[in-house]
Amino acid sequence: MIRAYKFLLRPTARQTAALGEMLRDHCSLYNGALQERRDAYRHTSKNTVRYGDQSAQLKDIRAFDPERQGRWSFSGQQATLRRLDKAFQAFFRRVKAGQTPGYPRFKGVGHFDTVTFPNDGDGCRWDSTPHGAQTRVRLQGVGHIRVHRHRPVQGRVKTVSVKREGNRWYVVLACDEVPAEELPPTGAVVGIDMGVAHFLTTSDGGHVGNPRFLQAMADELAEAQRHLATFPKRARQRTKRHRAAARKVAQLHARIRRQRADFHQKTARTLVVGHDVIAHEPLKVAGMTKSPAPKTDPEQPGSFLPNGAAAKAGLHRSILDAGWAQFLGILANKAESAGRLVVPVDARNTSRTCPECEHVAKGNRATQAKFACTACGFTANADHVGATNVLNRAGLVLCAAA
Numbered sequence: 001m002i003r004a005y006k007f008l009l010r011p012t013a014r015q016t017a018a019l020g021e022m023l024r025d026h027c028s029l030y031n032g033a034l035q036e037r038r039d040a041y042r043h044t045s046k047n048t049v050r051y052g053d054q055s056a057q058l059k060d061i062r063a064f065d066p067e068r069q070g071r072w073s074f075s076g077q078q079a080t081l082r083r084l085d086k087a088f089q090a091f092f093r094r095v096k097a098g099q100t101p102g103y104p105r106f107k108g109v110g111h112f113d114t115v116t117f118p119n120d121g122d123g124c125r126w127d128s129t130p131h132g133a134q135t136r137v138r139l140q141g142v143g144h145i146r147v148h149r150h151r152p153v154q155g156r157v158k159t160v161s162v163k164r165e166g167n168r169w170y171v172v173l174a175c176d177e178v179p180a181e182e183l184p185p186t187g188a189v190v191g192i193d194m195g196v197a198h199f200l201t202t203s204d205g206g207h208v209g210n211p212r213f214l215q216a217m218a219d220e221l222a223e224a225q226r227h228l229a230t231f232p233k234r235a236r237q238r239t240k241r242h243r244a245a246a247r248k249v250a251q252l253h254a255r256i257r258r259q260r261a262d263f264h265q266k267t268a269r270t271l272v273v274g275h276d277v278i279a280h281e282p283l284k285v286a287g288m289t290k291s292p293a294p295k296t297d298p299e300q301p302g303s304f305l306p307n308g309a310a311a312k313a314g315l316h317r318s319i320l321d322a323g324w325a326q327f328l329g330i331l332a333n334k335a336e337s338a339g340r341l342v343v344p345v346d347a348r349n350t351s352r353t354c355p356e357c358e359h360v361a362k363g364n365r366a367t368q369a370k371f372a373c374t375a376c377g378f379t380a381n382a383d384h385v386g387a388t389n390v391l392n393r394a395g396l397v398l399c400a401a402a
Helices: 013-042 051-056 058-064 074-097 218-229 240-274 309-322 324-338 382-401
Strands: 003-010 114-117 124-126 136-139 143-148 156-165 168-176 189-194 198-202 207-209 277-280 341-344 370-372 379-381
Touching: 013 074, 013 114, 013 143, 013 156, 051 058, 051 074, 058 074, 074 114, 124 156, 143 168, 189 240, 189 382, 198 382, 218 240, 240 324, 277 324, 277 382, 309 324, 324 341, 370 382, 379 382
Parallel strands: 189 277, 277 341
Antiparallel strands: 003 143, 003 168, 114 156, 124 136, 136 143, 156 168, 189 198, 198 207, 370 379
């Protein structure tokens, strides 16, 4: 299996400055390569510049600018150019599919946060001091950086990435040939129904509360954002107070993100340990939280009619705060590692189908929390009914696959 490990770095002040310079120079390389592609297409000859053409120029670029571009790993710079090439490939794919194209944009220094080294040992070395008491990672141009390794690394390290999150630095290892840690069978199967009132409800009738991390810190975050809004959005150089205000907002968002990820990891682990088969609905969160299209007023050109966007804003915020997509991804990864089976089932009418008589009607969902069948009179918690129907459909899916 392929697994990723993420560890906190503890660089010195000099190493922190060097890491920032590395990101700055890779960002400059990315933007320069993007500008070259734009200029080539705008030329009357309509020349196409590809990754191979730009990679062949790296040797001359490094020789021309040895103090900046020449300091860093050659393979790491190639990975930055591949990153731009993938952005253009995705752009052309969306154009052909008739989707919103999303042309690749220039990156600001504060929005270019990751540098990847494609091979361990080429410009970087994981566990560069294996005989020392402290784990370190060596990066070309930076040196040996201390790593807070909180768990052992298994498998073979393939790629090493350095990532900045706020004022913290992390190293991300992509490892291949990671052995599976299969858990003993339990004989239990469960269906889960994701929600907002409860984060999830199981077919056994259990509820997992929704912690609402964003809502819990909404007041503190709003105050920090109001303070940040008092400074100009675009400034040639931010003042010390401006940087501190921006850092405060970033720290609050990072704390919410870490709390949510920790909750998802623990909840997924509990499900995987206790069940052999876990069924769920394949939720499309992007579509569920999409803003409704504006409605123009035919009687007043330039005006718009109410489209319900304000009414759905609170629901969209709650769905994104719950982080369903992230949780289902973590659940699938943990299940694969533990030898468990995760079954996505058709989500249509799971909350409107009676589990007793299989009657389907919109009126069965009496309220958001109560299910009352209009045919047989069966009543239960609506989320519990949805989880039960998910489990029943999972059985049909498994039988068909067998």
